[in-house]
Amino acid sequence: MNLNQKEKDMLEGKYGxxxxxxxxxxxxxxxxxxxxxxxxxxxxxxxLSNQEGDLWFANKLAxxxxxxxxxxxxxxAFNKEYFENxxxxxxxxxxVFEDTMRAYKKIGxxxxxxxxxxxxxxxxxxxxxVAFAATGASCFVNxxxxxxxxxxxxxxxxxxxxTGLTPLYGFLLDENRKADTxxxxxxxxxxDFDYQLLGYCVPxxxxxxxxxxxxxxHKPSSExxxxxxxxxxxxxxxxxxHVVGVTPEAxxxxxxxxxxxxxxxxxxxxxxxxxxxxTLSDGKGKIDFVVMGCPxxxxxxxxxxxxxxxGKKLKSELWIFTSCLNKELSQRMGLAGKIEEAGGxxxxxxxxxxxxxxxxxxxxxxxxSPKCAYYVSRRKMKLMVRSIPDCxxxxxxxxxx
Amino acid sequence: xxxPDIFRGKCRKITAGKVEGEAxxxxxxxxxxxVDPESGKIIEEGHGLEGETIAGKIIVFPGDKGSSVVQLDxxxxxxxxxxxxxxxxxxxxxxxxxSNAIIMEIPLVCDVDKEFYxxxxxxxxxxxxxxxxxxxxxxxxx
Numbered sequence: 001m002n003l004n005q006k007e008k009d010m011l012e013g014k015y016g017x018x019x020x021x022x023x024x025x026x027x028x029x030x031x032x033x034x035x036x037x038x039x040x041x042x043x044x045x046x047x048l049s050n051q052e053g054d055l056w057f058a059n060k061l062a063x064x065x066x067x068x069x070x071x072x073x074x075x076x077a078f079n080k081e082y083f084e085n086x087x088x089x090x091x092x093x094x095x096v097f098e099d100t101m102r103a104y105k106k107i108g109x110x111x112x113x114x115x116x117x118x119x120x121x122x123x124x125x126x127x128x129x130v131a132f133a134a135t136g137a138s139c140f141v142n143x144x145x146x147x148x149x150x151x152x153x154x155x156x157x158x159x160x161x162x163t164g165l166t167p168l169y170g171f172l173l174d175e176n177r178k179a180d181t182x183x184x185x186x187x188x189x190x191x192d193f194d195y196q197l198l199g200y201c202v203p204x205x206x207x208x209x210x211x212x213x214x215x216x217x218h219k220p221s222s223e224x225x226x227x228x229x230x231x232x233x234x235x236x237x238x239x240x241x242h243v244v245g246v247t248p249e250a251x252x253x254x255x256x257x258x259x260x261x262x263x264x265x266x267x268x269x270x271x272x273x274x275x276x277x278x279t280l281s282d283g284k285g286k287i288d289f290v291v292m293g294c295p296x297x298x299x300x301x302x303x304x305x306x307x308x309x310x311g312k313k314l315k316s317e318l319w320i321f322t323s324c325l326n327k328e329l330s331q332r333m334g335l336a337g338k339i340e341e342a343g344g345x346x347x348x349x350x351x352x353x354x355x356x357x358x359x360x361x362x363x364x365x366x367x368x369s370p371k372c373a374y375y376v377s378r379r380k381m382k383l384m385v386r387s388i389p390d391c392x393x394x395x396x397x398x399x400x401x
Numbered sequence: 402x403x404x405p406d407i408f409r410g411k412c413r414k415i416t417a418g419k420v421e422g423e424a425x426x427x428x429x430x431x432x433x434x435x436v437d438p439e440s441g442k443i444i445e446e447g448h449g450l451e452g453e454t455i456a457g458k459i460i461v462f463p464g465d466k467g468s469s470v471v472q473l474d475x476x477x478x479x480x481x482x483x484x485x486x487x488x489x490x491x492x493x494x495x496x497x498x499x500s501n502a503i504i505m506e507i508p509l510v511c512d513v514d515k516e517f518y519x520x521x522x523x524x525x526x527x528x529x530x531x532x533x534x535x536x537x538x539x540x541x542x543x
Binding site for chain 1: 415416430466468469470471472473474475476477478481494495496497499500501503504
């Protein structure tokens with residue numbers, strides 16, 4: 001790669017060992033993808049995971065003196081103050097948690113602990129070059145914001161945050177952003193939950209690619225686009241998508257395809273959505289819990305839930321995961337009160353895939369998110385996937401039908 | 402006396418290394434998080450290598466899969482137990498795979514000659530030399 005004088009100085013250690021090591025990693029990535037040079041990033045998002053590997057790397061860079069020189073937000077771990085009254089953590093779990101918090105504080109991230117950074121505090125603009133990790137978040141900012149990011153690893157995004165740089169390759173280049181797969185949606189995709197199913201269906205057809213969707217008759221909401229970005233990246237690799245007439249690089253189908261022919265095309269029919277629904281949602285009977293917020297629920301979603309819960313008493317546990325801002329707003333708006341009076345819980349700064357569910361091992365529940373069902377099943381909980389209103393009704397009745 | 406190699410061809414160096422070891426081949430993408438650190442065995446249900454250990458092997462695979470952070474932890478845990486793969490021969494690169502190979506210091510090559518894939522079998526002695534950007538397959542014992 002061609003480096004300018006400042007970049008050479010960074011590599012040679014004039015800005016400290018941590019920056020030099022971050023540069024080495026970025027150059028290695030740049031060489032792998034034939035990048036000619038570095039470009040500046042304006043912001044980053046890091047998928048902090050509170051795992052030993054994540055901790056080891058963040059701590060190493062922090063100890064070597066690296067500090068974020070660009071705004072860098074982070075994914076959630078768990079809210080220790082909240083959960084230590086509910087579950088018992090092992091000494092090792094607490095040590096990893098405390099050390100992770102210390103390392104990321106030292107390196108200078110903004111402690112948002114939120115997996116939908118694009119909605120608040122870290123919203124890139126059109127054509128802004130950024131380094132976003134968290135596969136759903138990188139997909140959303142590429143597709144919906146029209147920002148430029150590669151599908152960063154948490155570590156490469158951290159390297160960009162401390163150097164302010166990323167190699168120029170991949171989705172930073174206009175020609176790589178064209179759709180290569182035409183997805184003709186024949187099924188009626190009418191609400192946010194249908195977008196969960198659509199996002200689940202696409203990787204059944206293509207493992208990776210840049211799809212452009214046509215035939216979506218209802219304009220997707222922010223939540224629908226959040227769902228689609230997230231779910232397509234659970235079983236597939238979809239760094240970016242287009243929706244004709246909705247996303248900023250797809251005023252027309254020709255725009256999305258950049259005037260070329262798609263490499264392949266397929267349709268999504270009612271049968272495809274029904275099969276997804278069958279796989280994810282089938283089952284009925286008594287449930288013990290409902291977990292929602294993977295990714296974090298928006299204030300509109302929380303508002304809808306609170307309205308349904310007004311004056312009701314829950315028969316099963318109900319967990320709502322959201323950002324600290326949305327938790328605060330839900331308190332100001334009286335929504336948190338309604339949820340808690342019904343017996344539900346609303347928690348900020350936490351991810352569903354954390355060691356917080358010992359009391360639900362072997363139990364049966366519901367979630368609104370196929371991603372949640374996939375990851376949390378490792379924690380010996382059985383989850384079916386239903387829409388948010390279905391989940392809330394099931395929590396009220398203590399059963400699903 | 403060593404028998405001559407049955408294959409010798411070019412590769413592209415992504416991360417450096419000069420290693421020789423046993424090949425383990427799969428057509429499936431690998432999520433390095435779904436590997437048991439204690440044994441090095443792949444635990445993903447339905448994976449072509451489910452139950453096989455990747456520890457100390459040269460993995461011949463299409464590429465990685467999974468989210469942006471968990472695979473580093475998978476490889477880190479394997480390294481802590483001395484069970485990380487010896488080297489990786491990939492067909493496709495992702496930012497995650499490349500950054501993990503750099504960080505965990507695992508030799509990674511790609512763009513290996515097509516003929517290699519026609520010849521290589523599980524258990525073959527494969528040698529990678531990233532300085533020369535070569536991959537070779539040693540003679541099979543009878």
